Amino acid sequence: MVYRMPRHVILIASVIMQMALGGVYAWSTFVPELRSGYGLTGWQAGLIFGSTIAVFTVTMLAAGRWLERVGPRPVALLGAVIYGAGYWVAGSSSGSWPWLWLGIGVVSGLGIGLGYVCPLTTCVRWYPERKGMVTGYAVAGFGGGAIVLAEVAEFLMEGGWSPLSVFRLLGVTLALVIAACALVLRFPDQAAARANPTSPPAPRVGPDTHFWILVVGMFTGTFGGLLAIGHLKPIALVAGLSSAAGALAVSAFAVGNALGRIAWGGLYDRLGYRVIPASLGFLAFSLLGLLDSGVAWRFIGAALVVGFGFGACFVVFAAEVAARYGVTQVARIYPKIFLAYGVAGITGPLAGGGLYDLTGAYLWPVVTASLITAVGAAATLRKRG
Secondary structure, eight states, X not given: OOXXXXXXXXXXXXXXXXXXXXXXXXXXXXXXXXXXXXXXXXXXXXXXXXXHHHHHHHHHHHHHXXXXXHOHHHHHHHHHHHHHHHHHHHHTSTTOHHHXXXXXXXXXXXXXXXXXXXXXXXXXXXXXXXXXXXXXXXXXXXXXXXXXXXXXXXXXXXXXXXXXXXXXXXXXXXXXXXXXXXXXXXXXXXXXXXXXXXXXXXXXXXXOHHHHHHHHHHHHHHHHHXXXXXXXXXXXHHTTOOHHHHHHHHHHHHHHHHHHHHHHHHHHHHHGGGHHHHHHHHHHHHHGGGGOOSSHHHHHHHHHHHHHHHHGGGTHHHHHHHHHHOGGGHHHHHHHHHXXXXXXXXXXXXXXXXXXXXXXXXXXXXXXXXXXXXXXXHHTSSOOO
């Protein structure tokens, strides 16, 4: 029987699933309450977030291979259960740091890694002629989900909920949302696949030169963006801006991140590979705007623009993998490139903090982020092979 599910329904389910998984970026919303109410230190809170990113990216490797064998639905369903269980463990921790770290940092990270690759891979197969656009929409959900979850969590905690109670609610709610979306996911059947043009099927690919160029581009772009977002509010405070302005800058970064994922995806469909060095160059230049931080509206605007450039990293590399190696290779190859994001998730914010401790200012952290991103732009400037 030929499968007749409209592909736009699959795209909508993919975006919603990514929004639920993207709650990881709302972690800082809970940190003040966890520090004041349960005695968490700054490094403990930071390690929880860093562990989530690291576990997420490593898990994608196994998830991509399993996905190719069984399809997206069972992988995403298991991700829903594990992701929700992680928040439930954290919510039942009584504020104990080891259990918070295990629940959010490890278990939920496993769930994100299982879930993230499923809508991404499924969408490029249903829309092989518009790889950049659908990848942009799918991962925009991940970038924008933090805005929704942060607002909901803030509302609940202001209403008297403890962060642990919010974690338990999220554990149940997010697991149900992701599971419902997972039931919609499915690869197109052979008839549907033949009806849409695809990139030529690729042979089994080893780590060729172009692969490593994409790894360098992914690392340098996410290094710069994560260093910025990891210190955005402190940069504002050191510059003499208010806490409210710093918080608004974080939200502006998130909005730019979500919008950038869609816009850069559309540009990739029109211009192809050349968008990769262009997006990295844009990000490198825009990071320097954070140094002009004496006026609140300019700093908030700079954060929005940096987020817009950062969003490209989660679209253009996935689209390039689909274009160069074939849409059927995305689940196998892209997670390996995405590991560079996991490395950047640890080294970028850590480098920013270390440079600030050494210099007492955020000039050199911001300049370093810009320079490293510029190196990525130069390295990817000429397509190899």
